[in-house]
Every structure is written in C-alpha cells, then in structure tokens.
Amino acid sequence: MKRCLSRLVTWIAVSCLLAVSNQAARAGIPSRGESDSPEGNLAILVNITNPVDNLSLPELRKVFLGERSHWPNGRRITLVMLEPGQPERKALIREVCQMTESDFSRHFLQGVFTGEVLVSPKILSSPAGARKFVFNVPGAIGFVRASDVDSSVKVIRVDGRLPGDKEYGLRIRPRVAE
Amino acid sequence: MVAQFSRYPSALLLLIVFGVEVGVGMFVIRDVRMAGIEAQQMYARSVLGLRQIGELQYETQETRRSTLYALTTNDSNLQVEYADQSREADRRVSGGITAYLQQARMPNEINVGHALQHDWSAYLAVRDEVLASILEGSAKEAVDMDLKGGVPSFERVREDLEEIKRLYDTQASEQLARVSASSRRSIVRLIGVVCFTLIFATFSVWAIQKSRMLGTVQLAKLQMDFVASISHELRTPLAVIRSAADNIADGVVEGKDQLAKYGSVIRNQSRQMTDLVNQILLFVSTREGRSHYILQPLEVPDVVNSVVENTAGLMREAGFEVEQHVEPNLPRVMGDLFALSRCLQNLLVNATKYGGQTRWVGIRAFREKTGHLGHGEVSISVQDRGIGIDKSDLPHIFEPFYRSPSVRDAQIHGTGLGLPLARSIAEAMGGRLTVESKLGAGSVFTLHLPSARDASRPVASSALGRDVVARK
Numbered sequence: 001m002k003r004c005l006s007r008l009v010t011w012i013a014v015s016c017l018l019a020v021s022n023q024a025a026r027a028g029i030p031s032r033g034e035s036d037s038p039e040g041n042l043a044i045l046v047n048i049t050n051p052v053d054n055l056s057l058p059e060l061r062k063v064f065l066g067e068r069s070h071w072p073n074g075r076r077i078t079l080v081m082l083e084p085g086q087p088e089r090k091a092l093i094r095e096v097c098q099m100t101e102s103d104f105s106r107h108f109l110q111g112v113f114t115g116e117v118l119v120s121p122k123i124l125s126s127p128a129g130a131r132k133f134v135f136n137v138p139g140a141i142g143f144v145r146a147s148d149v150d151s152s153v154k155v156i157r158v159d160g161r162l163p164g165d166k167e168y169g170l171r172i173r174p175r176v177a178e
Numbered sequence: 179m180v181a182q183f184s185r186y187p188s189a190l191l192l193l194i195v196f197g198v199e200v201g202v203g204m205f206v207i208r209d210v211r212m213a214g215i216e217a218q219q220m221y222a223r224s225v226l227g228l229r230q231i232g233e234l235q236y237e238t239q240e241t242r243r244s245t246l247y248a249l250t251t252n253d254s255n256l257q258v259e260y261a262d263q264s265r266e267a268d269r270r271v272s273g274g275i276t277a278y279l280q281q282a283r284m285p286n287e288i289n290v291g292h293a294l295q296h297d298w299s300a301y302l303a304v305r306d307e308v309l310a311s312i313l314e315g316s317a318k319e320a321v322d323m324d325l326k327g328g329v330p331s332f333e334r335v336r337e338d339l340e341e342i343k344r345l346y347d348t349q350a351s352e353q354l355a356r357v358s359a360s361s362r363r364s365i366v367r368l369i370g371v372v373c374f375t376l377i378f379a380t381f382s383v384w385a386i387q388k389s390r391m392l393g394t395v396q397l398a399k400l401q402m403d404f405v406a407s408i409s410h411e412l413r414t415p416l417a418v419i420r421s422a423a424d425n426i427a428d429g430v431v432e433g434k435d436q437l438a439k440y441g442s443v444i445r446n447q448s449r450q451m452t453d454l455v456n457q458i459l460l461f462v463s464t465r466e467g468r469s470h471y472i473l474q475p476l477e478v479p480d481v482v483n484s485v486v487e488n489t490a491g492l493m494r495e496a497g498f499e500v501e502q503h504v505e506p507n508l509p510r511v512m513g514d515l516f517a518l519s520r521c522l523q524n525l526l527v528n529a530t531k532y533g534g535q536t537r538w539v540g541i542r543a544f545r546e547k548t549g550h551l552g553h554g555e556v557s558i559s560v561q562d563r564g565i566g567i568d569k570s571d572l573p574h575i576f577e578p579f580y581r582s583p584s585v586r587d588a589q590i591h592g593t594g595l596g597l598p599l600a601r602s603i604a605e606a607m608g609g610r611l612t613v614e615s616k617l618g619a620g621s622v623f624t625l626h627l628p629s630a631r632d633a634s635r636p637v638a639s640s641a642l643g644r645d646v647v648a649r650k
Binding site for chain 2: 076078080120122123124125126129132133136137138139140
C-alpha cells in the first residue's frame with residue numbers, strides 16, 4: 001500500500017513539473033540554452049555602405065525612437081520595423097526602446113504630431129523584407145533575428161558586442177531572472 | 179594527238195569527260211558547302227546575336243520598369259519586391275553584356291560593348307539612388323533624380339544597344355552578299371565548265387572522226403597504190419611472157435638456141451612473178467599470224483652464202499658487184515634458214531633497186547660488241563652506195579605499202595612490202611632490223627640476231643612470230 005502511494009506521489013510530482021515547464025514555454029520564457037545561442041539574439045542591421053559600425057544602447061534607442069534624423073555621413077536615417085506582434089519587434093521595443101508596444105505606438109503618434117519625431121518607420125511584413133529594404137536603402141537601419149542575417153547587409157555592434165558575443169544585450173526572449 | 183585518239187577514242191573521251199565532270203562536281207560541292215557554312219555563320223552571329231540583343235533590350239526596360247513600378251505604391255513590402263525584380267533584371271543585363279563582350283571579335287564590336295558596359299553601370303548607379311529614395315518615401319526626390327540622371331543614362335544604354343543591332347545588321351548584309359557572290363560564282367563556274375565540256379567533247383568527236391577518215395583514206399590510197407604496183411609488177415613479166423609466146427607461136431623463133439633463149443626468158447619472168455606472189459602471200463600470212471618458223475642453230479657463213487648464191491643471178495644481170503665479208507669464228511645464230519634468207523634477199527634486192535650507178539653491194543657479218551641483245555649478238559649488214567633515203571621517209575619505210583614519193587617519181591617498181599616483211603621476220607627470230615642512210619650516199623640495213631648460246635632465252639618461235647606480226 002505504502003509502495004503504491006509513493007509511486008502515485010512521484011507520478012504527480014513529475015506531471016506537475018512537466019506542466020510547469022510547458023506553461024513556461026508557452027509564455028515565451030526561453031530555456032537557458034536558447035537565450036544564450038546566437039540564433040536567439042537580435043541583430044541590428046544597416047546598409048553595407050553605412051560607415052557606422054558600433055552604437056551604444058542609448059544611441060540605438062535614440063535612433064529607433066526617431067530622435068536622430070541623419071547618420072554621420074549625412075544620409076537620412078530610415079527606420080525599418082516589422083509588423084506588430086512579431087517577436088523581433090517585441091524584443092526591439094522591449095530591449096532597445098524599453099517600452100511596451102502601445103507605448104511605442106503612442107510615442108510615434110504623438111511625436112509625429114508634435115514634430116519631435118523626425119523619422120517615420122517603414123513597416124515590413126517579414127524579416128527577409130526588412131533585410132532587403134536595408135540592402136536597398138543606404139540610410140536604413142533595421143533588425144532581424146541573428147540567424148536571418150546574410151552578407152547583403154551589415155550587422156553593427158551594440159555597446160561593442162555582436163550577436164553571439166557572451167555579453168550581447170539584445171535577446172529576442174526576455175532574460176529569465178537568475 | 180590524232181593518232182592517240184584513234185587508238186582508244188571512246189574510252190579516252192569518256193575518261194576526259196568523266197574527269198571534267200568530277201572536277202565540276204567538286205567545285206560545285208565546295209561552293210555549296212562554303213555557302214552553307216557562311217549561311218550558318220550568318221545565322222549564328224547575326225540572327226542569334228540580334229535575338230540576344232533583343233532580350234537585352236527587354237531586360238534593360240524591365241530593370242527600369244520595375245524601378246518605376248515602386249513609385250506607384252506606398253507599401254514598403256511591394257516596393258521591396260519591385261526593387262528585387264529590378265535587380266534580377268539588371269543582373270541578366272550585366273550577364274548578357276559580358277557574354278556579348280566575350281564573343282565580340284571586331285574592334286568596333288568590342289568598343290561598343292565596352293561603351294554599353296560603362297553606360298549600364300552609370301545607369302545602375304542612378305537607379306540605386308532612385309530606388310533608395312523611393313523606399314525612403316521620397317517619391318519627388320526619386321522622380322527628380324530619375325529625370326536628371328536616369329533618363330539620359332538609360333537613353334545612352336538604348337543607343338548603345340541600337341548601335342550593336344546596326345553592327346549585326348551590317349554583318350548580316352555583308353555575309354548575305356558573300357553568300358550571293360559565292361552562289362553566282364558557282365553558277366558561272368558551272369556554266370563555264372559545262373560549255374568547256376561541250377566544246378571539248380565536240381572537238382574530240384570531230385578529231386576522232388577526222389582521224390578515222392584520214393586513216394581510211396590513207397589505207398584506201400595505200401591499197402590503191404599497192405594494187406597499181408602489183409598490177410604493174412605482174413603486167414611487165416606477163417607482157418614479156420606473152421611476147422615470147424607470140425613469137426614462138428608465130429614461128430618467128432628459129433633454131434634450138436633461140437627457142438632455149440625464149441624458154442629461159444619465159445622461165446625467168448614466171449619465176450619473178452612467182453616470187454612476187456609468194457612475197458605477197460608471205461606478208462599476208464605473217465600479218466595474220468599464220469607463219470610458222472622452225473628455229474635452229476645456224477652457221478652465219480651458211481646463211482650469207484645461201485643468200486648470195488640465191489641472188490647471184492639477179493646481181494649478175496643487174497651488173498652489181500657483191501662484196502662479201504664474214505668475220506671468222508662467229509657464233510651460230512638461232513633462226514629459220516628460209517625466213518632469214520628471204521629477209522636478207524629482200525635487202526639485197528632493194529640494194530640493186532636503189533643502188534644507183536655505183537652498182538656495188540656489200541654484205542658483212544660481224545659480232546656486235548654492245549648490242550641490244552647482249553654480247554651474243556651477231557649482225558649481218560647489207561650496204562649500198564646508192565640514192566639513200568630521205569630523213570622524212572625513214573620513219574615510214576617499214577610501214578606496209580609505203581613507198582617514197584621520190585622513188586615513185588623515179589619509176590622504181592616495188593610493192594612496199596619488202597622491208598615490212600624483212601622486219602617482221604627479224605623480230606620473229608628474236609632480233610631486229612635497223613637502218614642508217616644518208617641521202618645521195620647510200621644505205622646500210624643491219625639484221626641483228628641473237629647467237630645460239632642465248633638460245634635458252636625466249637626468242638624466236640612460231641608463237642612469237644605471230645605475236646610480233648600481230649603487233650605490227
């Protein structure tokens with residue numbers, strides 16, 4: 001009887017652990033391995049002719065919030081965004097702009113109205129489209145998953161780090177608290 | 179040439195016509211092949227080239243068209259698609275230009291190819307800026323840029339492509355002209371050679387007919403001459419015999435002595451007629467290959483003596499002195515005694531006919547040092563110091579029925595068969611008969627015979643005799 005009871009307890013415990021794990025996965029909480037891999041990083045793209053190689057996170061935030069209009073070489077900055085709901089966009093707004101989607105939308109609506117926002121973002125439906133846009137426009141800046149990058153565009157460093165570097169700060173899924 | 183035609187006229191004519199036709203055929207085939215190759219080259223270089231340039235024109239327009247389509251929408255996704263299409267088209271254009279430059283050979287082709295490459299690069303630089311402006315949302319800026327830079331550079335590209343088309347057109351025209359010239363050349367050659375063949379064939383037929391006609395006329399003339407000679411040769415002794423017979427019948431002849439004299443005349447004239455008829459029959463049988471000789475080793479002095487004895491009466495009557503010289507220790511010769519006697523007798527008779535006033539005949543037998551028949555050759559020559567033979571007559575004296583005009587004019591009787599018969603006999607014995615003569619100084623006829631030591635060699639025989647006569 002005791003043996004049967006202990007087996008039942010063990011089964012319930014295992015089931016509970018599996019259920020919690022699945023819940024976490026559905027909620028977008030990455031496992032440790034995924035969040036550390038380069039594929040899980042967000043790459044910031046610029047045109048291959050753009051002389052900028054590195055931006056700090058605050059500079060990057062300014063760019064994506066439309067507070068900078070031109071690159072150092074004089075080219076007009078064109079923001080390339082993915083459509084709302086895509087994980088890369090969520091990650092950028094969360095990690096770079098440190099906003100929610102609604103805050104971000106409101107910022108641009110308000111900024112365009114007041115004239116504080118100098119750049120209107122272009123909305124692309126796919127990472128491939130975003131990459132091609134950056135390839136075609138010398139002043140464009142966009143973002144895609146690190147695994148979607150190819151040689152037609154240039155990935156810039158953020159705070160001196162590239163996707164795949166250990167301390168790279170831009171991850172598609174939020175960091176799980178240690 | 180006429181003689182050659184008369185020998186194998188049809189075969190020769192056919193061979194020549196066949197050769198000419200083969201030559202014509204080869205010319206025509208070569209020209210047709212050249213025309214075909216040139217036509218293929220024309221197709222490969224001009225028609226295919228024009229098609230490639232047409233495709234290039236389409237792709238350049240596609241590049242520009244796709245770029246401008248991006249202006250028609252504000253949707254960035256669509257604009258990116260149009261930009262993609264434009265870049266795909268421009269890659270095809272660049273590939274086409276590279277292929278054109280690789281196959282360009284002429285300097286003007288290479289120059290215009292490089293110009294096109296340069297102008298296309300210039301247009302693409304503008305196109306990239308225009309595309310960037312469109313994607314950035316600056317449509318006005320894009321249009322301005324296209325009007326200022328894109329349109330002129332694209333126009334230059336279009337002109338370059340038109341220039342290439344003109345080059346291809348020019349090349350096609352030149353190649354077409356070459357093909358036409360080649361065809362014309364072929365036709366002219368064909369007509370020329372056909373005309374030549376016709377003329378040549380006509381001339382050949384005419385020459386053959388003429389040769390045959392001449393041969394026939396000549397043969398008829400010789401035969402007429404022969405008949406006349408024979409008639410004359412027969413009529414003279416017949417007249418003598420008839421006259422003698424008339425005298426005897428009319429009782430003009432008195433006494434035994436006179437009767438014997440008349441009998442002798444009749445016998446001599448009859449013998450002369452018999453000899454003549456025998457000679458004709460012998461010639462005919464030799465010519466038809468019916469002569470049969472019995473070859474055996476003969477002593478040369480016996481042969482010479484036999485001939486001299488046979489002709490002693492004739493020589494005596496004609497008042498000729500015969501000088502005879504036979505080298506001692508001569509080898510025996512292979513031959514037929516009767517035939518050799520006949521041969522030498524003919525030569526001696528001729529010597530009396532044409533010996534002139536010196537009335538001298540020399541007959542000499544000697545060993546030949548370097549003869550045609552080898553070291554065993556023995557020669558028997560009959561020499562006179564008479565009228566000699568003209569150089570122009572020498573090649574003909576051994577032809578049957580031939581008689582020199584000068585001899586005929588001099589009323590020297592003969593049949594024209596003696597020398598041909600003598601030569602036939604010499605050749606049938608495995609020997610030969612030669613002549614050396616100088617007009618007004620006399621002639622030397624030499625009979626060359628193989629010695630009996632060379633009897634193992636296939637020399638005189640009845641079969642060979644027939645063969646030799648037949649060849650004659």
